[in-house]
Amino acid sequence: MFSCDVLVIGAGPGGLAAACSAKKAGAEKVIVLERDRKAGGILNQCIHNGFGLIRYNEELTGPEYAYRAIREASDAGAEILLSRHVSSIEKKEDGTYCVSAYTKDGIETYDTKTIVLATGCRERTRGNISIPGSRPAGVFTAGVAQNLVNVRNVMIGKRVVILGSGDIGLIMARRLTLEGAKVMAIAEIMPEPTSLARNVSQCVQEFGIPLYVRTTVSRIIGKRKLEAVELSDLDQNGKVIPGTARRIDCDALVLSVGLIPENEVAQTVGVRLFANNAVDTDKFLQTSVPGVFSCGNSRHVMDLADYVSEQGELAGRNAVHLINGQDMESWDEEKSNCMKKGFPEKGSVTCTICPNGCQVIWDEKTGTFTGNRCKRGARFAMEEKSNPVRTVTTTIRTKLGEDVLLPVRTAQKVPKDMVGEIVSRLRSVFVDNDVKIGENVYSADIDGKNICVIATSDTGKDQGFSAIL
Ligand SMILES: Cc1cc2nc3c(=O)[nH]c(=O)nc-3n(C[C@H](O)[C@H](O)[C@H](O)COP(=O)(O)OP(=O)(O)OC[C@H]3O[C@@H](n4cnc5c(N)ncnc54)[C@H](O)[C@@H]3O)c2cc1C
Numbered sequence: 001m002f003s004c005d006v007l008v009i010g011a012g013p014g015g016l017a018a019a020c021s022a023k024k025a026g027a028e029k030v031i032v033l034e035r036d037r038k039a040g041g042i043l044n045q046c047i048h049n050g051f052g053l054i055r056y057n058e059e060l061t062g063p064e065y066a067y068r069a070i071r072e073a074s075d076a077g078a079e080i081l082l083s084r085h086v087s088s089i090e091k092k093e094d095g096t097y098c099v100s101a102y103t104k105d106g107i108e109t110y111d112t113k114t115i116v117l118a119t120g121c122r123e124r125t126r127g128n129i130s131i132p133g134s135r136p137a138g139v140f141t142a143g144v145a146q147n148l149v150n151v152r153n154v155m156i157g158k159r160v161v162i163l164g165s166g167d168i169g170l171i172m173a174r175r176l177t178l179e180g181a182k183v184m185a186i187a188e189i190m191p192e193p194t195s196l197a198r199n200v201s202q203c204v205q206e207f208g209i210p211l212y213v214r215t216t217v218s219r220i221i222g223k224r225k226l227e228a229v230e231l232s233d234l235d236q237n238g239k240v241i242p243g244t245a246r247r248i249d250c251d252a253l254v255l256s257v258g259l260i261p262e263n264e265v266a267q268t269v270g271v272r273l274f275a276n277n278a279v280d281t282d283k284f285l286q287t288s289v290p291g292v293f294s295c296g297n298s299r300h301v302m303d304l305a306d307y308v309s310e311q312g313e314l315a316g317r318n319a320v321h322l323i324n325g326q327d328m329e330s331w332d333e334e335k336s337n338c339m340k341k342g343f344p345e346k347g348s349v350t351c352t353i354c355p356n357g358c359q360v361i362w363d364e365k366t367g368t369f370t371g372n373r374c375k376r377g378a379r380f381a382m383e384e385k386s387n388p389v390r391t392v393t394t395t396i397r398t399k400l401g402e403d404v405l406l407p408v409r410t411a412q413k414v415p416k417d418m419v420g421e422i423v424s425r426l427r428s429v430f431v432d433n434d435v436k437i438g439e440n441v442y443s444a445d446i447d448g449k450n451i452c453v454i455a456t457s458d459t460g461k462d463q464g465f466s467a468i469l
C-alpha cells in the first residue's frame with residue numbers, strides 16, 4: 001500500500017500538468033499512474049508540429065510537447081509510475097480514497113486524499129456509426145491509423161478514403177499523402193469541416209485533397225479486404241439522396257468521426273457523467289464526488305493540448321486548495337472557443353502562428369490587411385504569398401529500445417516545395433546509435449540549402465522518466 005496527497009490517473013498533458021501544479025502548490029506527495037510504458041499520452045503518436053503555441057509561445061511537435069510536460073512534472077517532484085492500469089477507486093469511511101492498479105507483478109493499492117482523473121478519450125468506431133456493407137479488413141479509426149504509421153511503421157494502404165473532417169482525420173490525410181498514399185476523398189456529413197481552419201488549409205487544400213461536405217460513406221465493399229466504398233450526397237436532414245452513390249476504389253477507410261471521454265474508472269466511484277460520457281464537474285473542476293477532480297479529454301473533449309494542460313494545472317492546484325481548506329479557482333469555459341473552424345474564407349490566408357487561425361485578406365493595391373487580430377498575421381500573409389515555409393515532421397527508422405521509429409523534424413522551416421523531397425529522403429535514413437531529443441540526425445545539401453533534421457524524442461527505453469517509489 002502506497003499513500004499520497006494527490007493521485008493523478010493518466011500521464012497525458014492533462015495529468016502531467018495537474019501533477020506538476022499540485023506539487024508546486026505545496027502537496028507533499030503526488031503520484032501519477034499511467035497504464036502505458038511511456039508518459040505523454042496520445043501526444044507520443046502526434047509527430048506533427050502545432051503544439052505549444054499558447055503555452056510555450058513556440059511551435060513544438062507532440063513528442064516535444066510531451067517531453068516538456070514530463071520534465072516539468074518530474075522536476076517539480078511528482079512521481080510518474082508507468083505500466084499501471086488503474087481499475088477502480090473506492091471511497092473509504094474517513095473520506096479518503098483507495099485506488100487499485102494492475103501491474104505486471106499483480107495489483108497495487110494507493111491511499112490518497114484527493115484524485116485527479118485525466119484518462120483522456122477514445123475514438124468512435126464503425127460500430128458507433130453503423131455504416132452499411134460488409135466487414136472487410138482495412139477500416140481504421142484515425143488514431144489507430146496514426147499509431148500504425150507514426151509509431152509502428154505500418155502503412156495502412158495506398159488508396160485511402162477518410163470519413164469525417166475532424167482534426168485528427170485531416171492531419172492523417174496530410175501524413176498519408178507524404179508517406180506516398182493517395183487520399184481519394186474526405187467525406188463530411190456536415191455543411192462545413194468540423195476541424196480548425198488551419199488544418200483544412202495546411203493539411204487538405206495545400207495537398208489538393210478533395211473534401212466533400214454533406215457527403216457520407218453509404219456502403220463498405222469488399223470480402224476479406226476492403227475493395228471500395230460508396231460515397232453518397234446527403235440532404236439538409238442528413239438523409240442519403242437516392243441516385244447520388246458513386247464507387248471509389250480504395251484499400252483503406254479511415255474514420256475520424258468523434259471522440260468519447262474515457263471514464264470507466266470514474267464510474268467505479270460513482271462520478272456523475274453526461275449522456276456523451278463527459279464528466280459533470282463544477283466550475284472548480286470537482287466532480288460529483290468530493291475530492292475527485294477531472295480534467296482534459298476525460299472531462300470534456302478539447303481541441304488543443306495547450307488548453308488541456310492549463311485545465312490540468314487548475315485541477316491539480318484545486319486538489320491542494322481543497323486539502324488545505326483554501327478557496328478554489330474557477331475554470332473559464334469560454335477560454336478555448338476563439339479558434340476559427342471550418343473552411344478558410346475565400347481569398348484569405350489562414351495565419352498559423354497561433355491557434356486562432358485568423359483569415360487574413362491582403363489588399364495588395366492599398367497595402368491593407370484585414371481579418372488579422374494582431375500584426376503578426378500581416379507579416380505571415382506576406383511571407384505566405386512570397387516565400388511560404390514549413391517545418392517538416394516525419395519519422396526515421398531505428399531498432400533501439402522498443403521503438404521502431406524515431407520522430408524527427410527539420411531544425412528550421414524550409415521552403416514549402418521542398419517538403420515532399422525531404423520526407424522522401426528521410427525514408428532511407430536509419431539511426432543505430434542512441435539519440436537524445438534535439439540531436440541532429442541528418443544533414444544534407446538539397447537545392448543549395450543546408451537541411452538539418454533533429455530528433456523530437458529520445459531513443460531507448462528511458463523515455464517517460466519512470467520514477468520509482
Ligand atoms: C488520436 C488523437 C490525436 C490527437 N491529435 C491532436 C493534435 O494533433 N493536436 C492537439 O492539440 N490535440 C490532439 N488531440 C487531442 C488530444 O487528445 C489532446 O491534445 C491531449 O492529448 C489530451 O490530453 P489528455 O491528458 O486529456 O489525454 P491523453 O493524452 O489521451 O492522456 C490520457 C492518458 O491516460 C492514460 N490512461 C487512461 N486510462 C487509464 C487507466 N485506467 N489507468 C492508467 N492510465 C490511464 C492513457 O494511457 C493516456 O496516457 C488528439 C487526440 C487523439 C485521440
Ligand code: SF4
Pocket residue numbers: 351352353354355356357358372373374375376377378380
Ligand atoms: S493574426 Fe495574430 S491572433 Fe490571428 S492567428 Fe495570427 S498570430 Fe494568432
